[in-house]
Amino acid sequence: MEQFIYYLKVSLLSIKRAPLPYALTVFILSVGLGVFFANATFYYQLNSDPLPGKSDKLFFPMTLTPYDCNDCRPPRILSYSNVQKLAASDIPSAQAAMYSSDGYARLTIDQPPTPVVIRITQRDFFQMFDVPLLHGSVWPDDNGHHQVILSRPMALKLFGRTAVVGESLLLDDRNFRIIGVLDEWQMLPRLYDANGRNHLTANEDIFLPLETGYDLNYLSKTNSQTFDDTDYRQLATEGRVGALHQLQYWVQLDTAAQQEDYQQYMQSLAEDEKAAGRHPAPINNQLVPMLGIVDYFGDDPGDIKAFALVTLLFLVVCLFNASHLALNRYLSNQYEFSLRRALGASRSQLQLQMLADVLLMTVFSLLGALFIGYAGVSLMNALLPQNSLFSTWDLTLITALILAAFTCSYLVTLYPSLRASFGSLNQQLKE
Amino acid sequence: MSLSLLLKVMLNRKIVTILLLLQLAITLALLLNSVLLAQQTHQQLNQPTGLELEDTLLVQLKPTTPQLRMYPLLEDLLQRQVRALQNIPGVIAAAYSNQAVITQGGNNGNIYDVDNEDRTNISSVPMYFVSPDFFKVLNVNVVQGELPQLSSYLDGDTQPGVILTQRLTERLFPGESVVGRQLNRGPVSAVISDFYGQRSAEDVMYNSIQVAPPYAVDWGYALMLRTAPGQAGAVREQLTTVLQTVEPNIEIYYIRSLAEQQRQLYRNEYGLASLLTILTALMLLVTMISSYSSAHFHVLKRQQEIGVKRALGASKRLIFIELLSESWLCTLIGAFLGIGCALILNQALAQVISIPSLNWWLPLITSAILLFSVTLATWYPATIATRVSPATATKAL
Structure with a gap:
């Protein structure tokens, strides 16, 4: 330990002798790491698995196409009648159709209304996506109920507390009973709603049964398409039978056998529908796993990917640059290295000295990288606000940064120190 | 050396x-x-939009009660709001529309010449349902035909006339006279100069407009107004108060100039x-x-x-x-x-x-x-x- 402290002291003395080249090396390394880390934060969070251990069991089936086309994929949103046909299968362990809508909530008619985002769905939704309940329970079945489940922030906003099961609220001036309140929950990325980059947005405030949503004519706030003369103002009637597509549909298939069976089921369904003249396009069934859904829809935010590539290159440039500066610094100090060698220090002892240099550089560049990384994340939030939910740091990210800082410092110092310690002793002493 | x-x-x-x-x-x-x-x-x-970006204001809003989102109260609300906007000093014209211009996407559908569906079908063309002064607000030129002076109903016995932008007309009826030609959305009434509609459309200048109240406003709607040069700032300051006075049960999502709308889009x-x-x-x-x-x-x-x-x-x-x-x-x-x-x-x-x-x-x-x-x-x-x-x-x- 004493020896190590000595090495650290020698390193500090060396820095004091020529502080500018050292400061420039640390600055360049900090900038490279900080910029890379800022973007890596978004990249990591955007590509993280929101349901580890379960996401590979959740699938989005798309099968029936109500129009003629060549080589086309089925619509990315489903009609109510198509969902009913898919839901007739008992192969999935769980299944839920869903969409989101806008509304206004208040406790009494005299209060100003609060804008809310509503997820209109079925009871399996909560089990499939591991949605935690703090109070109450979900609906007993998939029928229509004038019952809602609130998110925790919405319960706090409306009532100032979370224990509100059994109380009522007005949603678009209609009376609803609260049967449940969610615990803290933020699924990021929100892959169950990946259409049109909605997976980048926050969770909904209120959860309403699907049948009630259709009965009360709640229209999708994100994506809806009509492929026939269905009047979208008549969701309760025409919307249930016509080609009005606005639903996302997820199934849970736990085993490979279930997945195979479900593919078979979709194939038979498509063939039956084709025979009945309701599926004019060639059959092109899709059973997309949850982690592949953003890619499938082509809604991956390219800006973060593009910037990831660029920041990686920037880090490489900074490493080259810092190596270059470090090389100059070590070559300037080569006389000192040679003198130590002449006085009996072995090359391995010189390498230990180098390790002390690396540790010091890691500490300084890590501090700089954290500062620049924080500034970078703030800047990216301001310039690309749609990704702002993905700007949090966690232990994994910080640990990765520490390792990256150490590795980079080591790489930057390795070649220059080797070159200095393997320099010609006689020549250096002559100089 | x-x-x-x-x-x-x-x-x-x-x-x-x-x-x-x-x-x-x-x-x-x-x-x-x-x-x-x-x-x-x-x-x-800096691409051409065909619009006066600095002097045109856009208000995106939605009634907060279900009654106001349904007819006949909705039509009454739209008319009251447009009248109030027109009375603001510095406003040249005001109109409502089911959706804003210069957007990523929105309300759109396919359009085709009924006599030639296979050749002319375009899958995603913005559909604007607007009040008569919409064209005055956008300050577009009439190239062919005449603009409807009165509003008609989408659910009426006859389909309201369709106004097309020039570039869309060229695609549907290249080199032909178009007034009176029948589209799946109704007969063509007029052709106007191009303006920027939706970025996700096949061509940002493809737009079809009908002078009629919208089917529904579940996704909100837009109020648009053109101001005298240099008056946009003063008019903008009054908009929230004026609209809240006309009807307090509304949520105003945003008020922007079209220049801001364009910057937001990109x-x-x-x-x-x-x-x-x-x-x-x-x-x-x-x-x-x-x-x-x-x-x-x-x-x-x-x-x-x-x-x-x-x-x-x-x-x-x-x-x-x-x-x-x-x-x-x-x-x-x-x-x-x-x-x-x-x-x-x-x-x-x-x-x-x-x-x-x-x-x-x-x-x-x-x-x-x-x-x-x-x-x-x-x-x-x-x-x-x-x-x-x-x-x-x-x-x-």
């Missing part, structure tokens, strides 16, 4: 030269692609271009530091050599030019490599974002920027080199 000597000097310090060349090449690649992206964003923000591109510009500036700084450090170090290392040259008659100017020439040669080789790197990076970026291809003149300009930065960084070390006295040569003896 010969090229072979310069190359020899560079080869004497291979590792440092390779590191410097790699930096210069990657810096140029990034610089080139950042400029391309910035250029594209600039073009997008916000991501603008953000990415800004980030790349900042990164490029940082990269140039890093390259300058590297060039400075390299030149400075080698001047110190070569003091004796420079002293000998001075003693043999080399002028200060020659020493100065020689050192700069080393940096220039290194930069030019780096820039040459950088163009290759830029092509690779351009193709990689094109996989994930929309970016134009490289042209022939941009590499020249960016190489010149790089050369200028390196010259600036090497200037001071080169000046130091000129101060080396010929007497230094004696130390080498």
